[in-house]
Amino acid sequence: MKTTKIHILISCLFIFSVLSCNQKKEQKIKTMSITQTETKLDLLDLQTKNKLGKDTVVAIINDPVYHKAKKYKAVSASILIKNEIDLTKIDPKNTKIVFECKDGYKPEMPLELFLNAKPYLAFQDLDAPKGTKWEAIIKDGNEMNAAPFYIVYTSVSEKDTRYKWPYNLVKIHLEPLNKSTLELYPLKNRKLETGYTLFKNQCLTCHSINGIGGTMGPELNYPRSVTEYWKENELVDYIVNPASFRNKVKMPTLGITKQQSQEIVDYLKYMSENKKKI
Numbered sequence: 001m002k003t004t005k006i007h008i009l010i011s012c013l014f015i016f017s018v019l020s021c022n023q024k025k026e027q028k029i030k031t032m033s034i035t036q037t038e039t040k041l042d043l044l045d046l047q048t049k050n051k052l053g054k055d056t057v058v059a060i061i062n063d064p065v066y067h068k069a070k071k072y073k074a075v076s077a078s079i080l081i082k083n084e085i086d087l088t089k090i091d092p093k094n095t096k097i098v099f100e101c102k103d104g105y106k107p108e109m110p111l112e113l114f115l116n117a118k119p120y121l122a123f124q125d126l127d128a129p130k131g132t133k134w135e136a137i138i139k140d141g142n143e144m145n146a147a148p149f150y151i152v153y154t155s156v157s158e159k160d161t162r163y164k165w166p167y168n169l170v171k172i173h174l175e176p177l178n179k180s181t182l183e184l185y186p187l188k189n190r191k192l193e194t195g196y197t198l199f200k201n202q203c204l205t206c207h208s209i210n211g212i213g214g215t216m217g218p219e220l221n222y223p224r225s226v227t228e229y230w231k232e233n234e235l236v237d238y239i240v241n242p243a244s245f246r247n248k249v250k251m252p253t254l255g256i257t258k259q260q261s262q263e264i265v266d267y268l269k270y271m272s273e274n275k276k277k278i
């Protein structure tokens, strides 16, 4: 009699602990998926669900992509972000906004700077020729289209390079300001900081190192670093002027000097000894 009572008690305790354990697990999974979806916006998905917000017409005096005055149908990008992401749960001062474009181009800027600049998410070009949604963009002889979304500002100078004007935009996500800094910073050799900073500002939008960065251009470090299969002096020259090596090259001439290119290559050599599969 006594033993069965103890038995029942033990099994009850066991069942209870399993149940509460499971509950905890479920809670954990729930909060994890919330934090992940909360900081990532799929713009096409939001458009399909009619959740982009109220549209308006914006006029840009000197559009840096079209190089002329333009008019768009757009929604406020800051209101959209505030509606979709709970900004009280993050620290805007230590957060950056990353723009994910269709072709793998991935520019970024500090979130606070972005939100304070009255940004607009343009979804239709009002100067587009009849029957089309967007006027073509001619860049380096190639014809492109800004669809589906293009970020524009009415109160920012087109010359201020802190502000990004991504087109072909499909997704937006937020991440800690120093995320790439921590992973790619040359901790073991601070002398390479100049090369690292140049790389972060000029190359990371298109290229990744250890999987961190844009995907418009190839990954430069993993599994083999470009410094392992290019002759060093030619790599330096290529970065200064890619068109002198390849016909119809997609990588732009960025206006960096030979000296700066050497600093970047020195940094890339350091990263070749710090490979990581991500």
Ligand code: HEC
Pocket: 198, 199, 202, 203, 204, 205, 206, 207, 216, 217, 218, 220, 226, 235, 238, 239, 242, 246, 248, 249, 250, 251, 252, 254, 256, 264
């Ligand atoms: C606008 C995007 C863009 C930017 C910015 C850019 N690249 Fe590229 N890069 C490319 C693309 C695309 C390729 C592939 C070859 C081509 O141009 O068609 C490439 C190719 C390369 C290659 C050759 C890779 C190989 O395996 O042959 C190297 C090296 C390189 N880039 C380094 C750099 C460095 C360093 C910077 C910064 C100073 C930089 N790139 C900035 C787009 C870019």
